[in-house]
Amino acid sequence: MSAEQIQTALKILKGAGVRMTPQRHAILSYLMNTKSHPTVDEIYKSLGGKFPSMSVATIYNNLKMFKDLDLVKELTYGDSSSRFDANMEEHYHVVCLKCGTIEDFYYSGLHQVEEEASTSTGFKVISHRMEVYGVCSDCQVQH
Amino acid sequence: MSAEQIQTALKILKGAGVRMTPQRHAILSYLMNTKSHPTVDEIYKSLGGKFPSMSVATIYNNLKMFKDLDLVKELTYGDSSSRFDANMEEHYHVVCLKCGTIEDFYYSGLHQVEEEASTSTGFKVISHRMEVYGVCSDCQVQH
DNA sequence: CTACTTGCAAACTTTTTGCTTGCGA
DNA sequence: TCGCAAGCAAAAAGTTTGCAAGTAG
Secondary structure, eight states: OOHHHHHHHHHHHHHTTOOOOHHHHHHHHHHHTOSSOOBHHHHHHHHTTTOTTOOHHHHHHHHHHHHHTTSOEEEOOSSSSOEEEOOOSSOEEEEETTTOOEEEEOOOOOHHHHHHHHHHHOOEEEEEEEEEEEEOHHHHHOO | OOHHHHHHHHHHHHHTTOOOOHHHHHHHHHHHTOSSOOBHHHHHHHHTTTOTTOOHHHHHHHHHHHHHTTSOEEEOOSSSSOEEEOOOSSOEEEEETTTOOEEEEOOOOOHHHHHHHHHHHOOEEEEEEEEEEEEOHHHHHOO
16 A cells, blocks of 8 residues: 555544554554554564563454444454454455455445445345355365 | 245255254244344344244254355345345345345346456455445435 | 543453253153 | 163363553553
């Protein structure tokens, strides 16, 4: 993710009256510089070198705030813990059922589904979510 | 859900060598007769009148088996606990962001998304999942 | 300076596990 | 009768909370 996007995020935080701390900055830039959709535990372990004293609560607190400010999205799959994604463009995920890898892909044309849902249920539709499940190319090779 | 479908489910269980018990039957028919996509806790409370001594572990055990035999699906939304759905037809859900109600809706035409995902990521696609979020008609009325 | 943040530990929630007793076929 | 299933409680695992101490602005 570009440095420019991180600057934008920092402005949003400042605008919301949020104080910047080294931990907060590290969590944010870690999320914005990875494509791996990490769990809280993965963030915790990854930043443990830089901040040995950082607690998981700090990560949870910050992620919740980032979510409220629409800087990150929380992904909940069947597995036990949530994953987080700082890519806020409209995109979707393909999840490997063998190794758990998550890859992004882009697709447009799902707004029709929202319309259909609205018509058939009477809901005022706000958003949608979709994922594709399968086996990634690496796992297909290993028989 | 029709009694016929319950009979089919019972045959599948019998065929898999699964022994029938009153609790198991109650959990299964409860799921097959509701459209509410209940959580474990809701099932537990609903059947508590009939089986005061039933433990949550029994519900978890049975649901896991039902899932393995493809009799129910587990739904994981952002909220804390899983929900379960015995409607195995291909269908989707609209979730109300205010009251949490989940309604079914039907739509065909998402197989193209699977193809697109496969082409762009190299995954061997197996399934997909999608949900629409919004506000249900009841919650729209209450200002 | 002072209110927001962090770190820590305890609490809570959901789900899983181990083991004994019970009961369906 | 025999082995799968239920009940129970303890343990995991993930997340939230309360409070004292630290620090950004």
